[in-house]
Amino acid sequence: MAEPPVPRPPRPWRREVASFGYALKGIRTALASEPHLRFHAVAAVLVVTLGLWLRLPRHDWALLLLAIGAVWTAELINTALETLVNLVSPEYHPLAGRTKDVAAGAVLVAALVAGVVGLLILGPPLWARLQLWLT
């Protein structure tokens, strides 16, 4: 008698690829709807361009990219929370307001820290280049 066909094992990578697609869709949607996120994107491109021009060492790149990633992460979570609050509490509610305010606070903290990291890393080599030009 013929053996019954062996069921094909599930292909987990398909689910992983789909999840990756949903995540990219989330970033695209947030970029399209959030001017703040577009501002952070432009700022990140400027910082990376400046870093390439200044030929930063690898260690500095790691810190800069961490700072940029922290701002993006905070902004995306803030956008997700704002969307959720708008869904569950379209009417005024103090807790809805507090949720949005705290999420916005997270973005502010990440952006301020990233600004300081950017100044500490880009400031000295930028200043050195400017002095070279001026002398």
Ligand SMILES: Nc1ncnc2c1ncn2[C@@H]1O[C@H](COP(=O)(O)OP(=O)(O)OP(=O)(O)O)[C@@H](O)[C@H]1O
């Ligand atoms: N449903 C609500 N109930 C109470 N307060 C709210 C509510 N929605 C918004 N607020 C208050 O108004 C502020 C601004 O809300 P809004 O939805 O415009 O967020 P935002 O931070 O301006 O978002 P965006 O990133 O779209 O500019 C909130 O931080 C919060 O204090």
